[in-house]
Amino acid sequence: MIKEILQYKNIGTPNYLIKVLRYANKKSLSQRDLQDLFFKESIDGRHVFDGGINFLLYIKVLKLDNKKILINNSFLHFLQNEDLLIKKINKMFLLELKEDVEFKLIFNGSSVLYDESNNLIVSNSAFKFKYSVIRQFLLDFKILDKHPYINSNFLINEEYKKYFSFVGVSKDVNKKTLSLEELKRRQEIQNQYGEDAERFVVDYEKSKFKSHNLSEAIEQISDLNVGAGYDVVSLMNVNSKHIDKFIEVKSYAGKKPYFHWSKNEVKKAQEIRNNYYLYLVNRDEIDSKDYSPLMIENPYLEVFNSSDWKKECEKWYFIKN
Structure with a gap:
């Protein structure tokens, strides 16, 4: 089916396909006559729908009977509910699509x-x-x-x-047998999540100290020095005379926060103590109005040495004596 579809510029939008089906239900038309009803008509900002009718024929929503376009009887009741109609079209398309060799x-x-x-x-x-x-x-x-x-x-x-579901992709993000390409893509995605969270924290901190004469000094450091042990520098409070807050930013999703913490970051947290903060940014909520990240002061004490957090080692470093 995919090869047939690829010859067209556009196989239709939801509004277009709904209109096609409603016309087909009202009148007995040839495929050419049905196609001509939409000549130069703009639907959803588009003018070319050269493959829509054939697409509906491919997925068997429409049929040809004595050169006339008809709706298959099993789909007629879906015209009463457009949302269900679109979901049914999607289902029929995906069922056909996944059986195609090019899928x-x-x-x-x-x-x-x-x-x-x-x-x-x-x-x-x-x-x-x-x-x-x-x-x-x-x-x-x-x-x-x-x-x-x-x-x-x-x-x-x-x-x-x-x-x-049958695409050869592992659901286990920690699986050891991922292909090099999968590993690269996952790392790219994780990097982007981290970058977005860090930009959010910079904006969040600047909004808190927008009247401070050092507000412009609040910035992302990780793009300058990935080994700094923190990502963002900011101010502890309105009375700060210089940059005195060092923030490590972690991105997560879901209800329970989780993160990976490098040896270097832990070491820096241990050194800086109360001026080192861990900001945990939930990317599911990052676009919500008035969202605030989970902010942890002195995470070496409050996280690393706390029974409230579970620690798991994913890597060991060995060196021969």
Whole structure:
């Protein structure tokens, strides 16, 4: 089916396909006559819908009977509920799509991965130019959403993840047998999560001290020195005469905060003590109005040496005596 679809510029938007089905239900028309009803019509800001009718034929929502376009009887009741109709079209499309031999050329371990929050992420690299019409359909029909943090990446809508379950991608983000490409992509995503959280903290701190004469000195340090042991420098309070607050920023998702803490960062926290802070930023809430991160003063004491936090070692360093 994919090869047939790829010859078209546009296989339709939800509003267009709904209109096609409503016309087909009202009148007995040939495919050409039905197509001509939309000549030069603008729907959802688009004018070209050269593949919409054939697409509905491919997924068997429409059928040809004596050269007339008809709706298959099993789909007629969906015209009473447009939301259900679109969901049904999506289901029929995905069921056909995953059986196509080219499906795994688009969705595979090089282009799809799970992040630590079990989101299924698709890289834009999956959609080479020839597959752009597939990408547009998946976006128009909300099967894919643009990733809120990472450019050129998409999230598969939770409702449709099951149709991608057989793609050769591990759900275990700690699995040791990940391909090099998967590891690289996961690291890129984690880096972007961290970058977004650090920019959020800089803005958050500057908003607290916007009237302070040192507000412009609040900045991200990690892009200057990744080995500093902290990410952002700020002010302890309005009476600070110089930069005196050193913030390590961690990004997480979900209800319970979690993070990885390097030996160097722990050492720096131990040295600076009360002037060292750990800011835990929940990326699920980062866009919420008045959101504040979890801020921990002296995390060497309050986290590293606290029974309130569970520690797990993921790596050991060995050197021969």
